[in-house]
Amino acid sequence: DVKVTQSSRYLVKRTGEKVFLECVQDMDHENMFWYRQDPGLGLRLIYFSYDVKMKEKGDIPEGYSVSREKKERFSLILESASTNQTSMYLCASSGPGNTEAFFGQGTRLTVV
C-alpha cells in the first residue's frame, strides 16, 4: 500500500516567514509533485521532480522553490510567505511511465 505522507496537516505562518512543507513516499517512486488546490481552480502544478536533485517548474512556480536531496523526500519551500499563498498544498508521487499518482493527505497553510 503506497504511502505519501506530508509533515503537517495544518500550518499557520506569518507574512515574510520562510516555510518548509515536507513530503515523503515509501514506494521508491521516481516522480514527485507539489500542487496547490484552490476552490474553482482545481489542482495547479507548482513544481515536479523526476529524479534526485532534478526539478522542473510547473504552471505556478513563482514564490516557491523545491528540494529533492533523497529519492523519497520532496520539499516545498516558500521563501517569504505571503497571504496569497494561503491554500491547500498536495504532494503526489508516481512510478515510471504514465501511471497513477498517489497523493498525500494535504497541508492546509494559512499565512497571516
Place this chain on the structure above:
Amino acid sequence: GENVEQHPSTLSVQEGDSAVIKCTYSDSASNYFPWYKQELGKRPQLIIDIRSNVGEKKDQRIAVTLNKTAKHFSLHITETQPEDSAVYFCAAIRGGGFKTIFGAGTRLFVKA
C-alpha cells in the same frame, strides 16, 4: 502550454440517475487519461483511467470514453448513489512524460 478544460464545474443529480463529466485536452501528445475522486476532507484517489489505444473502459458503474480526434474524454457514472458525491478531476499526461495536468474539477452532488 498544455491545458485541460473540464465541464461542468458543478453537477447535481437525483439518486439513480446518470452523471457525465467532460474534459478537453490541448496536447495532442497526451496518451494517458486518469480520473480522480476527492471526497470531502480527503486526498484525491484514482477511480479509473484510459490509455490512448483504447476508446472506452468500464468498471462496474463507472465508464470512461476517449475521442482522440476531438481530443476529449468523458466520465460516465450510472445509477448514482449518495456516496458518489465528491469532486472529480480529469487529467492528461503526454507520452513519455510525467507532468500531470488536471482539469479544474467537477463537484458532483447526488441527492437521495
